[in-house]
Amino acid sequence: MTHAQPHPPERTVLFVDLAGSTRLYERVGDSVAFRLVDHCLQEMRAEIERRRGRVVKHTGDGLMAVFGEADHGCEAALRIHQVVRELPLSAGQKLAVRIAFHYGPVVENDSDVFGDTVNIAARLLELASPGRAITSLETARQLSAEWRPLLRPLQARSLRGASRLTEPFELLCGGAAGDLTVVQTVDFDAEEKPELRLYLGTQSLVLNAQMPSARLGRDPLSDLRLSDTRASRQHAEIELRGDKFVLVDRSSNGTFVLIDGEKEFVLSREEVVLRKQGHFALGRTCTDNPHLIGFVCI
Numbered sequence: 410m411t412h413a414q415p416h417p418p419e420r421t422v423l424f425v426d427l428a429g430s431t432r433l434y435e436r437v438g439d440s441v442a443f444r445l446v447d448h449c450l451q452e453m454r455a456e457i458e459r460r461r462g463r464v465v466k467h468t469g470d471g472l473m474a475v476f477g478e479a480d481h482g483c484e485a486a487l488r489i490h491q492v493v494r495e496l497p498l499s500a501g502q503k504l505a506v507r508i509a510f511h512y513g514p515v516v517e518n519d520s521d522v523f524g525d526t527v528n529i530a531a532r533l534l535e536l537a538s539p540g541r542a543i544t545s546l547e548t549a550r551q552l553s554a555e556w557r558p559l560l561r562p563l564q565a566r567s568l569r570g571a572s573r574l575t576e577p578f579e580l581l582c583g584g585a586a587g588d589l590t591v592v593q594t595v596d597f598d599a600e601e602k603p604e605l606r607l608y609l610g611t612q613s614l615v616l617n618a619q620m621p622s623a624r625l626g627r628d629p630l631s632d633l634r635l636s637d638t639r640a641s642r643q644h645a646e647i648e649l650r651g652d653k654f655v656l657v658d659r660s661s662n663g664t665f666v667l668i669d670g671e672k673e674f675v676l677s678r679e680e681v682v683l684r685k686q687g688h689f690a691l692g693r694t695c696t697d698n699p700h701l702i703g704f705v706c707i
Contacts, residue, residue: 419512564649602617625645640662686706
């Protein structure tokens with residue numbers, strides 16, 4: 410006799426990642442940095458448990474947690490940002506976290522959690538810069554009325570590995586924008602639509618509201634692909650945030666940026682708003698580089 414499988418439980422899956430820890434280890438040494446990072450993780454765990462959540466596992470210098478309700482995940486995200494902001498400076502460096510959470514069905518096995526909901530939450534984390542918390546339309550629909558005014562819609566975009574566009578939202582975390590990142594508003598009624606044009610040899614690419622993001626690197630699936638061995642397979646991304654195009658480095662060797670009229674600088678797991686026009690290069694300086702990528706902001 411067979412039994413029908415029960416419906417999978419629905420949970421809010423939250424990922425939190427501590428930014429700046431690599432630089433901290435370089436500045437103060439392994440022992441001191443480990444104690445500081447561990448203290449920060451313990452503070453985050455405490456906030457999760459106070460909001461009826463459960464820490465599933467550690468993810469490097471971060472955590473994965475689950476909550477029974479979307480409201481609890483939302484509240485935990487706000488509190489985690491607040492407690493990390495209130496931590497004292499570590500070797501002159503301010504720590505920050507990136508957070509993403511998504512609500513949906515999960516598969517629970519022993520103490521672990523699996524499924525598409527977990528995968529989507531992890532992909533949403535890739536959209537979050539330090540000081541920000543990103544969630545989804547599905548999660549927004551589950552939130553109580555008191556939480557929804559704290560959500561700001563972002564430009565729809567494709568998540569890595571997803572077959573359809575995702576409509577992300579940013580949870581406005583008080584104080585984060587002032588210390589760590591500039592939060593841009595989304596103006597859907599703007600008369601001038603932002604556009605970014607990229608050039609690499611005979612390749613060209615146009616980003617706009619219809620194509621709001623692009624992946625760059627040696628991976629054959631990259632939107633702009635190059636063969637330079639100094640470039641990582643998934644080296645960098647460009648995404649439209651509000652009316653600005655943001656270049657995000659995810660590489661081992663960094664991304665070198667040269668905006669016309671300014672000095673060259675390098676991004677190392679960091680991001681920058683592309684302005685006016687200029688060039689950037691993956692993994693090596695822009696000087697005498699045959700793989701130079703040109704850009705023009707319209």
